[in-house]
Amino acid sequence: DAGVIQSPRHEVTEMGQEVTLRCKPISGHNSLFWYRQTMMRGLELLIYFNNNVPIDDSGMPEDRFSAKMPNASFSTLKIQPSEPRDSAVYFCASSPLSAYAGGEQFFGPGTRLTVL
């Protein structure tokens, strides 16, 4: 079975540009999570969806960040405009359980974002 799929795997862009990260969760999973990982702060939860509905975006650092999940098999995380401090690895994870139930999450390979 395919796991969580993320694209692109690497993204290098210049400050001020729009960046769109993509995620395809595991088929049949009910909840989806976006994380950011840096050496300084570790894994940070940005936003999560339950049955395609955004539940909590309190982890999104600024209005420059937005996320959508138009259907059960696709989600995007957009940064507009991007800044150098947004450089990090962004992970998407999905869970077979409701976001309200807790339980295990399965992670994608991540997108390594560098903003120059």
Added chain:
Amino acid sequence: QKEVEQDPGPLSVPEGAIVSLNCTYSNSAFQYFMWYRQYSRKGPELLMYTYSSGNKEDGRFTAQVDKSSKYISLFIRDSQPSDSATYLCAMSAASNTGNQFYFGTGTSLTVIP
């Protein structure tokens, strides 16, 4: 106080040693306890998953949960160089208000051949 505390290490052991990794937590509502392994430049990989207290064994790996002490452990027997990675504990609770899922900061492990 952080929800989950994990010693960042780094931890360096010789091949064949028994490794003990630990996390403490403060929220007694946590019910699900997980260990993830993350190799350099890869995503976290679910290694062990335990519900409530007790032990769970999978090959060379044993996960222990002591809810009374709010303490979880991961033991690796006969450690191998391929076990060199960062290990993250994670725990979660069901909640009517939304997801309660917390990660530790990770312990970096190196197994020396």
